[in-house]
Amino acid sequence: MPETRHVWRTQKAGAISNLKLVQEPLPSLASDHIRVAVQSVGLNFADIFALTGLYSATPAGSFIPGLEFAGVVTALGENAQTDLQVGDRIYGCTRFGGYATVVDVPPQHCRKIPVHWSFAEGAAFPAQSLTAYYALATLAAVKPGQVVLIQSAAGGVGLQAMRMAAQMGAIPIGTVSSESKRAFLAGQGFAEVIVRGDNFDEQLHAQLNGRPLHAVLDGIGGQIQKQSFAALAPTGRLVVFGAAEFTPGDRPNWLKAAWLYLKRPRYDVMDMISSNKSVLAFNLIWLWQEQALFEELLNGCAGLALTAPHVGHEFPFAQAHDALALLRSGQSVGKVVLNVAP
Incomplete structure (x- = not known):
């Protein structure tokens, strides 16, 4: 297992240009979380507003943007209450922290990706x-x-x-x-x-x-x-x-x-x-803190049995700035996604 991960981090909200790709040591996995090797990250306008300091929920100080991801479960915390298993392909939500090659998240905020969906389509679905x-x-x-x-x-x-x-x-x-x-x-x-x-x-x-x-x-x-x-x-x-x-x-x-x-x-x-x-x-x-409502909404979305979301634009993980520029331009169609190289 790798002991480090790559993340897009800004030291302080205020300008998108402050966002830098850095390598960080992996933290210890919390007992009630699961660890996911991220394959794709979905971009949202909330990322732009957070990076520029115009989002009411922007964290103080240093943070990693990103609200949604898709990847493979690589580890389960010893007290994680979940039916998910190591090796499962999942999509999920996180309250910031999604622009990373590895994320640790509560399993309640994740679901299995339909077998015929790609990781990019999975990352495009939740938010x-x-x-x-x-x-x-x-x-x-x-x-x-x-x-x-x-x-x-x-x-x-x-x-x-x-x-x-x-x-x-x-x-x-x-x-x-x-x-x-x-x-x-x-x-x-x-x-x-x-x-x-x-x-x-x-x-x-x-x-x-x-x-x-x-x-x-x-x-x-x-x-x-x-x-x-x-x-x-x-x-x-x-x-x-x-x-x-x-x-x-x-x-x-x-x-x-x-x-x-x-x-x-x-x-x-x-x-x-x-x-x-x-x-x-x-x-x-x-809504992240309203667990019952969050699960109801996730289940409601899945229950509609929609076709895979339309991913209009895919960028390598290292090209986050190009992806954000396209999203900001208003010229994108469907979802903009970052893909982590295998």
Whole structure:
């Protein structure tokens, strides 16, 4: 067994360029954890916000980013309560620490990878699927036949939400930023897709064509979010899981961030009472400590029996900066993944 691991570590949040690839000794395995030789790591916008210090859950001081991984179980803690065995192929979640060639994690946050999935597909599944499922099933309480608007529908969370909504019997309408992404979604079997323009409110009104809009999943913010909320029917729910308009460069532009913050959507509860609409928002990272809910969500995601998630871009583990740059650019389709060389 190796006694060291490679990790991407930053000494302090503030700039993505501070992230360095280093070799570290392996810690002792906690008795209630399992050890995993990581093969693939899933990237998320939360990684970018954490590295730049714009994420509320960012650890103080030095930390390793990363919320999801896939690999092979190599050791079990003596008190680990699990049916997993050494040699099992698994995916899992971790509250930071995923950008590593070896991780030690609670087994409750892991599941076996379906036999026909690759490690990259396994790493692409947990964080985006938990986000989409919690937003759709728990918060939006989507029912069969209801229309659901899903922003950034060609991204990791968005594409998974489109698939889940369809599997639940709902009618997903996706929005994207380019014609190429609309064509990609058409190839995935989704006919109702809006390429967002300056007249998005008119585009949405035309697409709905008189149908009530029950739910909106939004990770963009700004004017698009306001217009989406306005289009909701009575009892409709806006579920916010991110704010991509705040995505920084290497480090935050505080003047721009302040301006966007001042212009951010605001919702009056008295108006919501009158219109019978709701706004719900969440940060997936805080669900890690809710073990019963976490397991319920993991089981719910797996229970939908979805096809393997779409991995649009794969990078070697040593090219984390290139992978993060692509994710930050907004040009990615599906999931961005780092692969550890065998």
